[in-house]
Amino acid sequence: MRITLRDVSVRFGERTVLDSVDVELNERRIGVVGANGSGKSTFARLLNGLVLPSEGSVVVGDHDTAKEARKIRRQVGFVFQNPDNQIVLPIVEEDMAFGLKNTGVPRKEIPGRVRAQLENLRIAELAERPSHALSGGEKQLVALASVLVMRPGTVVFDEPTTLLDLRNRNVLRALIAAMPQQAIVVTHDLDLLSDFDRVLVIDEGRVVHDGVPSVAVPWYVERQSVERMP
Numbered sequence: 001m002r003i004t005l006r007d008v009s010v011r012f013g014e015r016t017v018l019d020s021v022d023v024e025l026n027e028r029r030i031g032v033v034g035a036n037g038s039g040k041s042t043f044a045r046l047l048n049g050l051v052l053p054s055e056g057s058v059v060v061g062d063h064d065t066a067k068e069a070r071k072i073r074r075q076v077g078f079v080f081q082n083p084d085n086q087i088v089l090p091i092v093e094e095d096m097a098f099g100l101k102n103t104g105v106p107r108k109e110i111p112g113r114v115r116a117q118l119e120n121l122r123i124a125e126l127a128e129r130p131s132h133a134l135s136g137g138e139k140q141l142v143a144l145a146s147v148l149v150m151r152p153g154t155v156v157f158d159e160p161t162t163l164l165d166l167r168n169r170n171v172l173r174a175l176i177a178a179m180p181q182q183a184i185v186v187t188h189d190l191d192l193l194s195d196f197d198r199v200l201v202i203d204e205g206r207v208v209h210d211g212v213p214s215v216a217v218p219w220y221v222e223r224q225s226v227e228r229m230p
């Protein structure tokens, strides 16, 4: 999926959080890094219309997020940093079936699709568990499963590994590597990005570096360490 940001600025009140961002996202694996508060989540939320530009435009395929947010949400799934934002129904498999029912998937196909997605993430045993009683990491994987089961063309992840232990971090990493969809991943977990196609570095609302991970990640690490020196 081609996502084009044309001269996009986002302001909240007086504050400019993203400033004249102009990029075209077409690669299959794109990472976004930057310091706390630099604008990464805002950037991620622009990609499926959760945030709209104050200036400029975001076009996903042929659709402008400011005009066709509903269509775009079906094409671009979003995995939130906090899975509680995403899980709505009391039992895991019901929660996962919810979006499928709403988009008109035939009822008899739904349980099979839900089970297959849970198995794909190696969490089949969670199917009948109460969603509110899951651990943080389990919730994050269920939230991810709920997005993937909808089969969007692009999945945007906002810091997907923060709640995960080493095993599940590795599961997620393998999953992103194997996903047929485009993945755009905001993260502080730089190791996750080593086999990505492209990494954007955001600083104070601007894209300050854009390149392959073998160049962009060391560039970012170096810049952070220089900035931290007294």
Ligand SMILES: Nc1ncnc2c1ncn2[C@@H]1O[C@H](COP(=O)(O)OP(=O)(O)OP(=O)(O)O)[C@@H](O)[C@H]1O
Pocket: 012, 017, 034, 035, 036, 037, 038, 039, 040, 041, 042, 043
């Ligand atoms: N809805 C909003 N209203 C006002 N300010 C906001 C809003 N959303 C974000 N901001 C501000 O915009 C700035 C960038 O926030 P954003 O969440 O995009 O940063 P981030 O790079 O994802 O940070 P982190 O790594 O800490 O998650 C922050 O200073 C934040 O307080």
